[in-house]
Amino acid sequence: MRNQLDQFQSLLFEPDDIVGVRCFGGGPVVEKWVRAQKLSNLADDLQALNKRGYNIFAGVNPRKDFRLSGDKNVLLARNLFCDFDHIEPGDGCGMLEFIEMDIFCAGLPRPTLAIQSGHGIHTYWRLDEPIKDIAQ
Numbered sequence: 001m002r003n004q005l006d007q008f009q010s011l012l013f014e015p016d017d018i019v020g021v022r023c024f025g026g027g028p029v030v031e032k033w034v035r036a037q038k039l040s041n042l043a044d045d046l047q048a049l050n051k052r053g054y055n056i057f058a059g060v061n062p063r064k065d066f067r068l069s070g071d072k073n074v075l076l077a078r079n080l081f082c083d084f085d086h087i088e089p090g091d092g093c094g095m096l097e098f099i100e101m102d103i104f105c106a107g108l109p110r111p112t113l114a115i116q117s118g119h120g121i122h123t124y125w126r127l128d129e130p131i132k133d134i135a136q
Helices: 002-012 036-051 095-105
Strands: 018-024 030-035 055-058 077-085 113-116 120-131
Touching: 002 036, 002 113, 002 120, 018 036, 030 036, 036 055, 095 113, 095 120
Parallel strands: none
Antiparallel strands: 018 030, 018 055, 077 120, 113 120
């Protein structure tokens, strides 16, 4: 899992970005805050929480400071993302192939990263330049 977190971090964040990780569904919500370069240090804790029934969600845009959740505390938009949950592809293809075809047909670029979430596929696009005006 450490390697997966390292890959996630390297594709979506700058090393000093502040990342909020929320764990929910297995009991009281657990929040963890870390600089992106240290994200893989959470691997053992996150794996243990997942085994206890928690779903793990990492905010994909850096926060203004530690323990500041919510949209108003996003520093900038470095990534765009989309959740494709509860997809039923049919036609004998898998979920990822089905979603990639929809993305291709919409004329969108291939995602930087796609993750099987357990409920579907989450796709992420790293922007060439971050959007600093979040209202935009």
